[in-house]
Structure formats: structure tokens, C-alpha cells
Amino acid sequence: MKYLEETKIGVKEKEKLYFTVKEVTQNLKDLIERNFSVLWIEGEIANLRYSQNGNIYFNLIEEEASLKSIIFNSQKEVTIAPYLKDGLKVLCWGRLNFYTRSGECYFIVRRVEPLGKGILTLKKEELIKKYKPLFDPNRKKSIPVYPKKIALITSLFGAALQDFLKISKNRWEVEILIYPVRVQGEGAEKEIVQAIKDINTHFSDVEVIVITRGGGSFEDLAPFYTEDIILGVKESKIPVVSAVGHEVDYTICDLIADKRCATPTAAAEEVIPAKEEVLYRLSLYQKKINQLLEIIVSRREKKLYEAKIELENKNPFKVVQSLEKRIKDLSYRLNLEMEKYLGFKEKKLWEIKNLFRKRHPQENIRILEEKLKFFKNRLFYSIKSCYLEKEKRLESLEKLLSSFSPLNVLRRGYSIVKSYPEGKIIRKAKEVKEGKLLEIYLSKGKLLVEVKKVEE
Amino acid sequence: MVKNNFFSFEEALKRIEEILKQLENKELDLEEAINLYEEGLKLIHFCEEKLKNARTRIEVILKDKEGFKLENLDKAYELFKNGSR
Amino acid sequence: MVKNNFFSFEEALKRIEEILKQLENKELDLEEAINLYEEGLKLIHFCEEKLKNARTRIEVILKDKEGFKLENLDKAYELFKNGSR
Amino acid sequence: MVKNNFFSFEEALKRIEEILKQLENKELDLEEAINLYEEGLKLIHFCEEKLKNARTRIEVILKDKEGFKLENLDKAYELFKNGSR
Amino acid sequence: MVKNNFFSFEEALKRIEEILKQLENKELDLEEAINLYEEGLKLIHFCEEKLKNARTRIEVILKDKEGFKLENLDKAYELFKNGSR
Amino acid sequence: MVKNNFFSFEEALKRIEEILKQLENKELDLEEAINLYEEGLKLIHFCEEKLKNARTRIEVILKDKEGFKLENLDKAYELFKNGSR
Amino acid sequence: MVKNNFFSFEEALKRIEEILKQLENKELDLEEAINLYEEGLKLIHFCEEKLKNARTRIEVILKDKEGFKLENLDKAYELFKNGSR
Numbered sequence: 001m002k003y004l005e006e007t008k009i010g011v012k013e014k015e016k017l018y019f020t021v022k023e024v025t026q027n028l029k030d031l032i033e034r035n036f037s038v039l040w041i042e043g044e045i046a047n048l049r050y051s052q053n054g055n056i057y058f059n060l061i062e063e064e065a066s067l068k069s070i071i072f073n074s075q076k077e078v079t080i081a082p083y084l085k086d087g088l089k090v091l092c093w094g095r096l097n098f099y100t101r102s103g104e105c106y107f108i109v110r111r112v113e114p115l116g117k118g119i120l121t122l123k124k125e126e127l128i129k130k131y132k133p134l135f136d137p138n139r140k141k142s143i144p145v146y147p148k149k150i151a152l153i154t155s156l157f158g159a160a161l162q163d164f165l166k167i168s169k170n171r172w173e174v175e176i177l178i179y180p181v182r183v184q185g186e187g188a189e190k191e192i193v194q195a196i197k198d199i200n201t202h203f204s205d206v207e208v209i210v211i212t213r214g215g216g217s218f219e220d221l222a223p224f225y226t227e228d229i230i231l232g233v234k235e236s237k238i239p240v241v242s243a244v245g246h247e248v249d250y251t252i253c254d255l256i257a258d259k260r261c262a263t264p265t266a267a268a269e270e271v272i273p274a275k276e277e278v279l280y281r282l283s284l285y286q287k288k289i290n291q292l293l294e295i296i297v298s299r300r301e302k303k304l305y306e307a308k309i310e311l312e313n314k315n316p317f318k319v320v321q322s323l324e325k326r327i328k329d330l331s332y333r334l335n336l337e338m339e340k341y342l343g344f345k346e347k348k349l350w351e352i353k354n355l356f357r358k359r360h361p362q363e364n365i366r367i368l369e370e371k372l373k374f375f376k377n378r379l380f381y382s383i384k385s386c387y388l389e390k391e392k393r394l395e396s397l398e399k400l401l402s403s404f405s406p407l408n409v410l411r412r413g414y415s416i417v418k419s420y421p422e423g424k425i426i427r428k429a430k431e432v433k434e435g436k437l438l439e440i441y442l443s444k445g446k447l448l449v450e451v452k453k454v455e456e
Numbered sequence: 457m458v459k460n461n462f463f464s465f466e467e468a469l470k471r472i473e474e475i476l477k478q479l480e481n482k483e484l485d486l487e488e489a490i491n492l493y494e495e496g497l498k499l500i501h502f503c504e505e506k507l508k509n510a511r512t513r514i515e516v517i518l519k520d521k522e523g524f525k526l527e528n529l530d531k532a533y534e535l536f537k538n539g540s541r
Numbered sequence: 542m543v544k545n546n547f548f549s550f551e552e553a554l555k556r557i558e559e560i561l562k563q564l565e566n567k568e569l570d571l572e573e574a575i576n577l578y579e580e581g582l583k584l585i586h587f588c589e590e591k592l593k594n595a596r597t598r599i600e601v602i603l604k605d606k607e608g609f610k611l612e613n614l615d616k617a618y619e620l621f622k623n624g625s626r
Numbered sequence: 627m628v629k630n631n632f633f634s635f636e637e638a639l640k641r642i643e644e645i646l647k648q649l650e651n652k653e654l655d656l657e658e659a660i661n662l663y664e665e666g667l668k669l670i671h672f673c674e675e676k677l678k679n680a681r682t683r684i685e686v687i688l689k690d691k692e693g694f695k696l697e698n699l700d701k702a703y704e705l706f707k708n709g710s711r
Numbered sequence: 712m713v714k715n716n717f718f719s720f721e722e723a724l725k726r727i728e729e730i731l732k733q734l735e736n737k738e739l740d741l742e743e744a745i746n747l748y749e750e751g752l753k754l755i756h757f758c759e760e761k762l763k764n765a766r767t768r769i770e771v772i773l774k775d776k777e778g779f780k781l782e783n784l785d786k787a788y789e790l791f792k793n794g795s796r
Numbered sequence: 797m798v799k800n801n802f803f804s805f806e807e808a809l810k811r812i813e814e815i816l817k818q819l820e821n822k823e824l825d826l827e828e829a830i831n832l833y834e835e836g837l838k839l840i841h842f843c844e845e846k847l848k849n850a851r852t853r854i855e856v857i858l859k860d861k862e863g864f865k866l867e868n869l870d871k872a873y874e875l876f877k878n879g880s881r
Numbered sequence: 882m883v884k885n886n887f888f889s890f891e892e893a894l895k896r897i898e899e900i901l902k903q904l905e906n907k908e909l910d911l912e913e914a915i916n917l918y919e920e921g922l923k924l925i926h927f928c929e930e931k932l933k934n935a936r937t938r939i940e941v942i943l944k945d946k947e948g949f950k951l952e953n954l955d956k957a958y959e960l961f962k963n964g965s966r
Contacts, residue, residue: 146891156941156961165939173935178954179942180961202949203942275932282932285897286925292904293918297850300805300911304843307812311836314819316829320765323720323826327758330727334751337734341744342680344737345635349673352642356666359649361599361659365592368550368656372592375557376585382564383578387510390465390571394503397472401496404479406489416486425487465571510571517579550656595660602664635741680745687749720826765826772834805911850915857919 025100032105036096041067041107042115045088056084060092060107069094069107089115124225127252131230140258141239146273147207149175151238153195156180160212160243160264167268174272177203183213189223193232200236208271209236211253212243212264224251233257243267410443417441420448429454465506468499475499550591553584560584635676638669645669720761723754730754805846808839815839890931893924900924 019027043060050056054073059066069092084090094109128135154161156178168176179199181191192211199206211233215221223229224244233240233256242257243264254260261267410416417426420437432438432451440447463471475496479489560581564574633641645666649659730751734744803811815836819829900921904914941957943950952960 144891146889146894148889151942156957168937171937173931173937175938175940177940177942177951178957180957198942198944198949275935279929279932281894282897282925282928285901286922288901289897289904289918289921289925292901293854293914296904296907296909296911296914297847297854299907300809300843301847303809304840304847307809307816307836308840310816311812311819311833311840314816314833315769316765316826316833317769319826319829320762320769323724323758324762326724327755327762330724330731331752331755333731334727334734334748334755337731338684338744338748341734341737341739342677342684345741346677348639349670349677352639352646353670355646356642356649356663356670359646359663359666361595361656361663364656364659365595365599368554368588369592371554372557372585372588375554375561375581378561379557379564379578379581379585382561383514383574386564386567386569386571386574387507387514389567390503390510391507393469394500394507397469397476397503398500400476401472401479401493401500404476404489405493406479406484406486407493416490425490506571510575513575514578517575517582591656595656598660599663602660602667636738676741680741683745684748687745687752721823761826765830768830769833772830772837806908846911850911853915854918857915857922 025103029098029100032096032098038095040091040093042091045090046086048086067107069109071109075110091115134234135255143239143259144207149206150208151177151179151199151206153179153181153192153211155183158213160214163264164268167265168272171274172272184220189226189228193228196232196236200238206238208241209238210241210267210271212267215245221245221251224253229253230256241267241271415440415442430456465503468503472496472499550588553588557581557584635673638673642666642669720758723758727751727754805843808843812836812839893928897921897924
């Protein structure tokens with residue numbers, strides 16, 4: 001070993017003349033931690049001290065050798081911690097750590113077993129570790145709640161049997177088969193395993209196997225920490241209940257069984273249902289079943305009742321009534337509309353009639369008659385005035401004419417002499433001859449005379 | 457009086473007025489004056505006759521009207537037809 | 542009433558007015574005046590007759606209406622048909 | 627009522643209104659005015675009759691309805707079918 | 712009630728309302744108005760009959776229900792079977 | 797109760813609810829409404845009977861249970877066998 | 882107790898619990914609910930009877946050359962006391 005290390009250094013020295021502290025400590029750390037991963041170390045506790053942060057420091061010593069050790073607070077096993085004291089021989093499990101900062105090597109302890117008793121516990125741990133999959137809770141068979149037949153593997157003379165039977169009486173209708181075995185001493189585990197096997201083979205109608213014994217010294221319970229027990233229980237097709245030893249300590253048998261009870265009494269109570277409990281449960285069921293049915297029936301009654309009320313609300317009678325009202329209303333409106341319509345027409349006709357009456361031609365006729373009368377008067381008047389005009393004019397002309405009459409001189413005594421019958425006015429005497437007839441016009445009347453004598 | 461249809465009342469009147477105008481002329485021959493005067497007289501008489509006739513006719517028309525018959529409307533119509541032209 | 546369709550009441554009235562206007566003209570011939578007068582009178586008479594007839598007819602219509610029967614609707618209908626054209 | 631289908635109450639009313647408008651025209655011939663008036667009167671009478679008949683018919687319908695039987699529903703149905711188109 | 716399936720109560724009601732609306736139009740023909748009125752009245756009567764029948768039937772159903780027996784469930788069942796399809 | 801196996805209480809209730817929903821439709825024919833109402837009434841009666849019978853049966857079962865004998869377990873067993881399948 | 886071996890107490894209890902679960906379904910058919918109820922009640926009664934008559938039997942398994950033998954506890958004690966074991 002020494003030689004080996006020297007050679008290693010030698011190789012490195014070929015490259016380097018010296019090491020830094022860091023390099024050395026790092027190499028040491030690697031060396032230690034790589035070579036010692038996890039290990040058990042046996043020794044005596046010395047210089048035990050508790051740090052404020054909860055860590056426990058001590059030295060593991062053997063004669064002149066000493067190893068600094070730490071139990072970190074976070075990894076401290078609660079059960080063992082109070083029992084640690086200087087001088088106690090222990091078996092520690094953990095790993096070595098080299099701290100480069102201080103250049104010291106520490107044993108980081110994860111588990112502490114007191115030596116002596118501690119070795120058996122270690123054994124238990126080893127078995128658990130070995131058959132770890134068998135302890136999986138998921139592998140465990142369920143225990144029938146109402147078993148009719150159970151087998152009890154125990155000593156015929158132990159207190160456990162008495163305890164168990166005492167509880168099981170008047171509890172449940174169950175058939176208990178007792179398979180007597182030794183529960184301590186060399187080979188007891190073999191008998192127990194055989195019992196399990198026999199029951200599985202020959203009494204397959206057994207529903208639960210209960211392995212039980214009272215508490216005792218660690219040595220007394222030794223058969224229950226055996227590999228045989230693990231394998232035997234594991235092989236059983238019938239679920240196994242274990243009630244072995246103390247309340248606090250779990251035996252291997254406890255751990256491998258499908259169920260663990262602390263005491264035989266507890267096992268009886270657990271495995272065999274109590275009559276009163278079941279009766280109570282049944283009475284609960286009955287209550288519940290009555291309640292549920294009542295709920296179902298009354299719910300339907302309520303629903304039906306509601307439907308009935310709703311249907312009654314929708315009674316077409318109401319519809320009929322409202323329709324009747326509507327029809328009545330429509331009928332009224334129809335008559336009203338018709339009356340309105342006719343009234344409108346009648347009123348219009350009446351208005352037109354009135355207008356028409358005003359346009360009666362009688363009025364026209366009267367106006368025309370009057371006009372005609374007026375015309376007639378005008379006609380009379382105009383003809384009359386025409387006539388009178390003419391008459392007046394004639395009269396005035398007549399007057400004028402008479403005023404211009406050449407005969408007017410006659411009034412003054414003149415006369416006009418005319419030849420007769422020629423009627424030629426005689427202006428000179430010589431125009432006539434004697435014996436000629438002459439007409440003499442006087443102012444009044446005329447004379448017819450014969451010329452007697454002509455004088456020039 | 458035969459020839460009074462040849463000239464109307466108004467023409468007669470006009471003639472009378474003419475005669476009057478001639479008569480106003482002092483130079484007028486007595487004979488002619490007398491002739492004119494006589495003509496005038498005759499015309500006046502003619503007119504008087506006319507007037508008399510007119511009066512009678514108007515009266516007759518009125519009287520007719522009283523006894524107007526529907527048949528007369530034919531005549532009225534014709535009158536109207538001619539008159540309205 | 543046979544020929545009253547030849548000229549209407551209104552035409553007659555118009556003619557009368559025309560006649561009056563002529564008559565009121567002083568220059569009118571006596572002869573003509575009398576003729577116009579006669580025509581006027583006749584037309585007036587014609588109109589009077591017309592009006593009298595109208596009066597009578599209206600009275601008949603009104604009386605008819607009182608005793609109006611449904612059968613008359615035929616006539617009314619025809620009137621209507623013609624009238625509405 | 628035989629020929630009342632030829633023209634309705636409303637058509638008659640319209641015609642009367644037309645007549646009224648024509649009668650308002652002062653230039654209207656007397657003859658024509660009287661004719662229009664007569665037509666109008668007849669139409670008014672016609673309308674009055676129509677309205678009277680309508681009232682009577684409504685009364686009959688109402689009475690009918692009182693004695694209405696279910697068999698009549700056929701008819702009502704047809705009315706309905708025609709009417710709803 | 713034989714032919715009431717030809718048109719339903721609701722259709723009749725709708726038609727009546729339609730008729731009412733038409734009657735509100737004053738321009739409507741008199742003849743048509745009366746026809747509409749007649750139709751309306753008949754439809755109303757039809758509805759009244761329907762309602763009367765409905766009323767009677769409901770009364771019968773209600774009376775039936777009082778004396779309802781379990782045997783009737785056959786009928787109810789059939790109704791149910793038909794109805795639930 | 798002879799034919800109540802043809803349709804259950806629940807089916808009947810469902811049908812009643814369906815009927816109620818249909819009755820809410822304002823457009824529903826009166827005729828149909830009455831039919832639905834009748835059906836509803838009958839179904840309700842049917843359900844009432846069913847419930848009454850159910851209650852009676854429950855009482856009988858409870859009484860039976862009091863006088864329950866172990867022999868009856870055969871029946872219970874069969875019930876169980878049928879039920880658990 | 883003759884046929885109680887046909888089904889176990891545990892099965893009965895399980896069936897009862899199953900029935901309870903089914904009855905919690907409010908939509909369950911009334912008919913079926915009552916049937917379940919009857920079954921449940923009978924099973925409960927069955928279980929109660931079973932419990933009332935329950936008694937514990939204790940035997941000891943003895944192994945010898947021929948095989949296994951069951952003995953009562955007292956005898957087993959004696960056999961063991963006599964030192965044969």
C-alpha cells in the first residue's frame with residue numbers, strides 16, 4: 001500500500017516538483033471517498049458532545065485508534081439518540097468524508113446500533129433488505145371481513161390462546177381450528193411453517209390463519225425473526241395475521257404477514273367481527289334502505305302531485321273560457337264594425353243628398369224666370385220708346401213743315417191763282433185769256449172763277 | 457196709298473227733312489214750295505199711317521202672344537234663325 | 542214639344558239679349574224694330590214655356606221619386622251608363 | 627233585386643258626386659241640369675234602397691245565425707275557403 | 712261535428728280578424744261588406760259550436776275521471792302508446 | 797293491476813311532462829289540447845294508482861319481514877341471484 | 882339453517898350495499914326500486930337471523946401418521962398433558 005502510493009507520487013513527480021495544498025487535499029478527498037463509500041465501523045463512543053444545531057459529534061475509538069464522527073441532525077435516529085453515551089460499544093453505519101478546508105476526515109454516521117442486541121437487529125435489517133419486495137404493502141392479501149373458518153397457529157398452553165378464545169366467544173359465528181405448535185426455542189419456526197403448509201394443503205376452506213404468541217425476551221421471539229418464517233408466510237395462499245411479541249416491536253413475522261396485530265386479544269377482535277357491530281350496521285342499512293325508498297316514493301309522489309297541479313293549471317277549460325271571451329269580443333267587434341260601416345255609408349249618402357238638394361234646378365228656373373221677365377219688360381219698353389221716338393219726330397217734322405208752308409201768306413190776305421185744271425200758278429195776267437177757269441186759293445178754302453177780263 | 461212700301465218710315469222722314477231744308481230757301485218758287493210742301497204733307501201722312509200700322513201690329517203681336525200656340529214657335533224659330541244671321 | 546231641340550233655352554236667352562241690344566239702338570228701323578220685337582216676344586214666350594215645362598217635369602220627378610220603385614232602377618242605370626261616359 | 631249587380635253602391639255614390647260637380651257649373655243647360663238632377667235623385671234612391679236592403683239582410687243573417695245549425699258549417703267553410711284566398 | 716277538420720278553430724279566428732280589418736276599410740263595397748259580415752258571423756258561430764263541444768267534452772272527461780277505474784288504464788295505455796310516438 | 801307492466805311509472809311521468817310541455821304551446825289546437833289533457837289526467841291517475849300500490853306493497857313487505865322466516869331465504873336468494881347479475 | 886351456505890354473509894352484505902347504492906339513484910324505476918327494497922330487506926333479515934344464531938366452534942388439529950384429526954379442546958389438552966406431545 002505504502003509502496004503503491006509512493007509509486008503514484010513518483011509518477012506525478014516526474015511532471016511536478018511540488019503540490020499545492022489544494023491539490024493534495026483534493027487528492028486525499030478523492031482517495032478516501034472513492035475507496036470507502038458506505039461502511040459499518042465497530043467502535044466505542046468517546047468524547048460525545050451535542051452541538052447547538054442538533055448535530056452529534058463523537059470519536060469512535062478502539063485502543064489507540066480514533067475516528068472523528070458526526071451524526072447530522074437531519075439524519076439522526078431518534079430512538080437511539082437518547083441512549084448514546086461515552087464508552088458505549090456501537091456499530092455505526094455511514095460514510096467517510098474528507099474536509100479539504102480543515103484537512104480532517106470525518107465519519108458521517110447514518111445509523112447507530114448498540115452492540116450485542118444490535119447485531120440481531122442488524123440481522124433483521126438484512127432480512128428486510130434481502131426480501132424487500134415481499135414487504136411491499138401492495139402484495140399483502142386482504143383479510144376477509146366476515147370469515148367463517150379461521151386457523152390459529154399457537155401453543156396450546158400459552159396465554160395467547162386463552163386470550164384469543166376469550167374474545168372470540170359470542171362474537172361471531174366462526175369455526176376456530178387450533179394448530180398446536182411450539183412458539184419458542186430451537187426449530188419452533190419449522191413447526192410454524194409446517195403448520196402453515198398443512199393448513200393450506202388440508203384445510204383450504206380456512207379463510208384466515210392467525211399466528212400468535214405472547215411477548216417475551218428477544219431470544220424467546222427469535223423464531224419469528226427467521227428466514228423460514230418469511231418464506232413460509234409468503235407461501236401461504238390463505239391470508240395470514242400475525243400477533244407476536246410486544247406492542248412496540250415488530251417481528252419479521254409481523255412484517256411479512258398480511259396483517260399485524262399487537263396482541264392476541266387485538267387479533268381476535270380484528271379478525272372476528274363483533275356481532276353487535278354487525279347488527280348495528282344492519283340496522284343502519286335497514287334505516288337507510290327505508291329512507292332511500294321513502295325518498296324515491298315521496299319524490300315521485302311530489303313530482304306526480306306537481307304534475308297534477310300543473311296539468312290542472314293547463315286545464316283546457318281555461319283556454320275554452322278565454323276563447324269564448326275572445327269570440328264574444330270578436331262577435332261584438334264584427335257587429336260594431338258593420339254598424340260603423342253602414343253608419344258611415346248612410347252618413348255619406350245623407351250628406352250627398354243634402355248637397356244634392358241644394359242643387360235643385362227650381363232655383364235655376366226661378367232665376368231664369370226673373371231674367372225672362374226682366375227681358376220682357378225691357379222689350380216692351382224698348383219698342384214703346386222706339387215707337388214714341390218715331391212719333392215725336394214725325395210730329396216735330398210735321399210742325400216744322402207746317403211752319404214752312406207757302407200757304408202761310410194767305411192768312412195775310414194773299415191768294416194763289418192757279419190755272420184750272422192745269423193747276424199752273426198764274427203770276428201775270430196775260431197768262432190767261434178771258435173765259436178761262438181759274439182756281440183761287442184763300443187762307444181758308446178756294447174758289448173756282450171764270451176770267452171775265454184781262455188787264456195788262 | 458200704294459207705294460208706301462217702296463220706302464220706309466225712316467226714308468220718308470229723311471225726305472221730309474230734305475223738303476224742309478228746301479223750303480227754308482226763301483228764293484224758292486212758290487209753286488215748287490207748294491209742291492214740296494204737298495209732298496211733305498203726303499209723306500207725313502204716310503208716316504202717320506205707318507205709325508198707326510205699327511201700333512196696331514204691336515198690339516196684335518201682344519194679343520197673339522196671349523193666345524200664343526206652340527205652332528207659332530216655328531215661326532219664332534225662323535225669325536230667330538234669320539235674325540241671328 | 543217637337544222642335545225644342547233645335548235651339549236651347551240658353552241660345553234663346555242669348556238671342557233675346559241680342560234683340561234687346563238692337564232694339565235699344567235708336568237708329569233702328571221701325572219695321573225692323575217691330576220684327577225684332579215680335580221675335581223677342583216669341584222667344585221670351587218660348588223660354589217661358591220651357592221653364593214651365595221644366596217646372597212641371599221637376600214636379601213629376603219629385604213625385605215619381607216618392608213612388609219610386611225598384612223597376613225604375615233600370616232607367617237610372619241607363620242614365621248612369623250614359624252619363625258616366 | 628235583379629240588376630243591382632250592374633253597378634255597386636259605391637259606383638252610384640261616385641256618379642252622384644260627379645253629378646253634383648256638374649250641377650255646380652252655372653253654365654249648365656237647364657235641360658241637362660234637370661236630366662242630371664233626375665239621374666242623381668234616382669241614384670240616391672237606388673243607394674237608399676241598397677242600404678235598406680243591406681240592413682234587412684244583416685237582420686236576416688243575424689236571425690239565421692240564431693237558428694244556425696251545424697249543417698251550415700259547410701257553407702261557412704266554403705265562404706272561408708274563398709275568403710281566405 | 713263532422714267537417715270541423717277542414718279548418719281549425721285558430722284558422723277561423725284568424726279569418727275573423729282579417730274580416731274585421733277589411734271591414735274597417737270604409738271604401739269597401741257594400742255588397743262585399745255584407746258578404747264579409749255574413750262570413751264573419753258564420754265563422755263566429757262555428758267557433759262557438761266548437762267551444763261548446765269542447766266544454767261538453769271536458770266536462771265529460773272530468774266526470775269520467777271521478778269514476779275512473781283501473782280498467783280504464785287500457786285506454787290510457789293506448790293513448791300513451793300513440794301519443795309517445 | 798293487470799297491464800301496468802306495459803309501461804312504467806317513469807315512462808308515464810315522462811309522458812305527462814311531455815304533455816305538459818305540449819300544452820304550453822299556445823298554437824296548440826283546442827281539440828288536441830283536450831286530448832292531451834285527457835291523456836294526462838288518465839296517466840296521472842295511473843301513476844297515483846301505481847304509487848298507492850307501491851305503498852301497499854311496502855307495507856306488506858315490512859309486515860312480512862316481521863314474520864320473516866328463514867325458509868323465505870330461498871326467495872331472497874333467488875332475488876339476489878337475479879339482481880346481482 | 883339449511884341453505885345459508887349458498888351465499889355468504891359477506892356476499893349478502895355486499896349485495897345490500899349494492900342495493901343501497903342503486904337506491905341512491907333517484908331516477909330508478911319505481912317498480913325496480915320496490916323490488917330492490919324487498920330484496921334488501923330480506924337480505925338484512927337473513928343476516929340478522931344468521932347473527933342471532935351465531936355460535937363459535939373450536940377444534941384442535943391433531944396430526945398423526947394417518948393424517949389429521951379434529952378433537953375438541955379439552956380432549957386435546959388431555960392428550961397433550963399425557964405427554965404424548
